[in-house]
Amino acid sequence: MMTTPLNKSVERKDEKLIMDAGDISRAMIRIAHEILERNKGVKDLALVGIRTGGVHLAHRLVKRIHSIEGVLVPIGELDITLYRDDLALRKNQPILRKTSVPFDMTNKVVVLVDDVLFTGRTIRAAMDGLMDLGRPEEIQLAVLVDRGHRQLPIKANYIGKNLPTSRDEQVQVLLDEDGEDDRVVILKS
């Protein structure tokens, strides 16, 4: 696990620090426990991370769950680009990443994992994407940050931190896997 000391020294000039590495780590531990508690263990459990931040967090959760239960639950990676609702409006199409869900989802409880929950449109796209790949028994949602301003009736089951924001603020989750120091920030305009 990450051992960055809890202090504000990682805060950059143009950012407002919301969570540091320790905060993120504790949130992930708690979410792992909540997932296990709610689903009464790892039976039929699977995690699917939404590219790209969600994939990293899903991998962290799998490791956490392994350290608690000693079982590696199946993990998938989902690129939602082709399911976005704004494709027809964009001038240039976003770059496609690979989707890889190497297990059968039938009868599985799939926990979708994403970094930030905002309008809910990404999660809608992700659920459509999952449904095209199989028929899970249940879909749950885990996010590191819920910043509000939903435009669709979507609610997370597991939340690292509720973060009140204004609509035009930019929330960023920066992770070690992408070569950044773990942190959640609001970008100052």
Add this chain to the structure above:
Amino acid sequence: MSILIKGGRVIDPGRFGGIADVLIDKGKIAAVGSNLSAPVDGWTIHADGKLVMPGFVDLHVHFREPGFEYKETIQSGSAAAVAGGFTTVCCMPNTNPVNDNQAVTEFILERARLAGLANVLPVGAITKGSEGKELAEIGDLRRSGCVAISDDGKPVMNSLVMRRAMEYALAFDLTVVDHCEDLHLAEGGCMNEGLVSTELGLPGIPAAAEDVMVARNLSLSELTGARLHLAHISTAGSVRMVREAKARGIHVTAEACPHHFMLTEELVRGYNTHAKMNPPLRTWADIQAVKEGLRDGTIDVIATDHAPHATQEKQQDFTEAPFGIVGLETALPLTLGLVEEGVLSLEQAVQKLTSAPASVFGLKKGTLAVGADADVAIVDQQELWEVDPSKFRSKSRNTPFAGWKVKGRVNTTIVGGRVVFKTDPVER
């Protein structure tokens, strides 16, 4: 009715050059000299700073009538001619029906008379229907007014037929004109064969398709003694062979078109159908050879190969679009460009547009000699203008020169002592 053209720089190739007045009376040139006095009942055109030249003679135009009046008529073609300073034009026989008989020749002459603008002189077909098989009634064509014979665009492939045509034409003192293209070598081609055609995936026409026919025609001219005129030569090979043939005394003359000394095959990129003509635009080396040929006299004449086509025809994809561009209204500034560039002297350039073409077909045109038909072009050599096809008098707009900024413009054109085109007001 007389006209005095005052104070212009007169260029009468081979005869006179300098500031002078030109007096026109009863449709003829009455006098060329200093301080001529204005006629009592006539007009005066002040030509200070302008060039005063014989009206231009174009040995190679397509006026499309009869048969393709939607592209051009003798009326619209004549209007384009005089707007470009051309007072005499020779129209090729590839109309529908083909001008291979007296009736079509007379029809063309009658239409030209009604148009009342330029002198339109028909070129008759060599073979019936220009099919390259049986000779047309060449004697009859001559008698009814044809000034030369050619199967332009459908070259006579059968060498025996060409030999007989050349021999027969001798009897009527007719020049035989050939569009030199070996149709087998050129089959399906629509641009010059080379790296550009390879890159564009377009079927090519090799330079050799022209060269082998130039060689054949030169041999046949040597064999028969006929007067041979080679239309629109475009390759270095053609220029070299004509130069050598002239040195050996063969009765050959040759023409070049402005597009063949201005543009290369590169213009085809982007599948620009206004760069599609036959012979095709060639390479830079060919352009240099054509220019050298013009300079040293190997190429006697500048002709336009004015080939109007409707907009929708040129809007087809490249392989479908017809060959050819209009040229009458752009030839003058493009030719003067050769003067600016130092390729030709001004007198040489004027000669290639006037007296030289007239002598190729034996026409009493292209001169300001006293007693000659008063066909005159008055030109502002310095005027800059932009080529705008929408302002063309021609019915068609197919030119690759649209938008070009060019120098030298016709102010006034006089045919048979009548002002048929003018941009400046004429004073009483």
Add this chain to the structure above:
Amino acid sequence: MSLKRKDLLSLVPLSVDEIMLVLETADSFKEVTGREIKKVPALRGKTVVNLFFEPSTRTRTSFELAAKRLSADVINFSPSSSSVVKGETLLDTARNIEAMQADIIVLRHSSAGAAETLANGVKSSVINAGDGWHEHPTQALLDLYTIRQRGMNFHGLRVAIVGDVSHSRVARSNIYALIKLGAEVRLVGPPTMMPCGVEKLGVKVYYDMDEGLRGANVIMMLRLQLERQGRAQFPTIREYSRLYGLTVERVRLADAGAIVMHPGPINRGVEIAPDVADSLSSVILDQVANGVAVRMGILYLMSGAN
């Protein structure tokens, strides 16, 4: 990185990055085509028109499947020469189609430059699905994809293209792309099948097939137009086949891991021996399968709002 182009007419203007973007995007669609449900909603509400002036079941079907798997509406329009009113130009036809609000027009035409003429005249995106002898960019891209799928690097790759290069749009597109990607391109065939000045494109020409195949990593066979037998390009099919047909023995001259490609349809026993076409080194069916994923990628990348 994105494909900021209205049209895909030729591979000449594409950068190496753009080519790689297409191949990587195709990778993502390869996964989609492997699913139980092979359809994604990316092009919902878009209209793709397959405008085929020249019959080609293979390419048209490939584009149709690609568009359908992206949830686009697909119209197949194949004006036969008789039904296109004489005098109606390609542009007239295309403007009619555009009036039906086509977002993308996929054009196959027998004339070089038809795609460019069309693209200049309509607002819709135009994808060239083969224009005369000029180019067939999507075929070359699927060929590149198939080569890359076999784990080969383009840089220094020895590719022998065998057959009638002068009349081949597939060859031209492949030459442009492979040279750009740093491959060594060899053209193999009789001089009558080599277009004027082709060496200037940076390729090596071999009249001797054995010599041209030696050490090659990829053997790309072109389809022989049988009707060109006789006066035009080669004396007889028999002689052509003997001089330039791909046999098992000739494949052995190439690199040990060499692959054999063919854009189809194959003249079995003419340009390629049946046992070669069906051998392990043949990737001909992979090319067909990859065609759909590559075309999905291209349709996706070109479907941005105009």
